[in-house]
Amino acid sequence: MTKLDQFAASRPRLLGLAYRMLGEAAEAEDVVQDAYLRWRDSGEVDVPEAWLTKVVTNLCLNRLTSARARRERYVGVWLPEPVLTGDGALGPLETVEQRESLSFGMLLLLERLTPPERAAFVLREAFGYGHREIAGILDVQEAHARQLYRRARAHVGDPRRRFTATPEEATKLFERFLAAASRGDVAGLERLLAEDVVSWADGGGKGPAASRPITGRLQVLRFVNGLARRFLKEEAEAVIGTVNGGPAMIVRHRGALIAVTVPEFADGRITVLRTITNPDKLALMAARPL
Incomplete structure (x- = not known):
């Protein structure tokens, strides 16, 4: 499989990650394109999925600070950018957590979190990463990754309690x-x-x-x-x-x-x-x- 094929196979998941992190579809597209350029120019990578996930997460973390500054100057109410999800372009939506993490209600709750808390929550809830894997992605100790997730979960609550309709x-x-x-x-x-x-x-x-x-x-x-x-x-x-x-x-x-x-x-x-x-x-x- 070529590097282009490997990236194409991961693209929906990466786009889904970037959108959940940013709440802006156009920004998420830019992040994934930037990740592709880095992937194309990289050397041999042992675990492509882990490498790409880390790159996309960190690119999003870098953008969140400026995004929040823009939203403070926004005219009127700020809502996330809507995205069509029936075609699987943002990855699978097979579980309550995967669907809820894309909902406007959840994306607005995620605005309350610090960027690292948001990353820990999204990686855990929407993509099922373990705390050790999240620690590796965020370059922190596993105990700190657990703490980030606990704080995030305390702010947003349990998705299964809110998702009352199929x-x-x-x-x-x-x-x-x-x-x-x-x-x-x-x-x-x-x-x-x-x-x-x-x-x-x-x-x-x-x-x-x-x-x-x-x-x-x-x-x-x-x-x-x-x-x-x-x-x-x-x-x-x-x-x-x-x-x-x-x-x-x-x-x-x-x-x-x-x-x-x-x-x-x-x-x-x-x-x-x-x-x-x-x-x-x-x-x-x-x-x-x-």
Whole structure:
């Protein structure tokens, strides 16, 4: 197997790692490309997977500091960059931990962690690395790697407690939401929204977005109805796709991607809606077919 073949086989896993570390798809693509250039120019490597994982992790750690500085200057609410995940481009999503580690809810929780804590958590939860392996990747003692993971886990909690709906159940719930919104079915929407539902929107100063979160069933219901009427008037098309490991509403107007809404569920109802309208964050996703 050539070096190019070896890298191609590892690329989905490396891209999945970089995206979970950064929450930005375009940045993750850049990191993986940089890793490839280093891999291409490297000498003989005994364990390619370990070498590539370490390189990608460290490239991400170097970028996280500047990324946080950019987010402090960001206009309005910052949300992760949405990514299509139905094609396996970010590696397998076979377990609860793998899916949850790609969810918007988890990616936002990971923003609370220090870069080393984030690396330890992602490597352990999403990729199943042992503490000794993580220590080698981060160049720390095994005891320190364990401590990093424990601190991270204390901040984000247990993913299995939050992932209350299977992918199939979540998709059916959101399909019902989209159908009710399209029909203007207020009663149907009300049944699907939790009483304390919250709607967040990220326009980055470039796309339409509320400047602050909309809270409560009644307020979110009015917002969703207004949005649905606007999309119908503009003859926009909304479909359900697989984004960040779960269902999402993907809205296009005259073929152009204009919005992605990612829900969160609990007890059979929608508890959070997160909508991205910033065209910069939609560019990479817009370039790929559904």
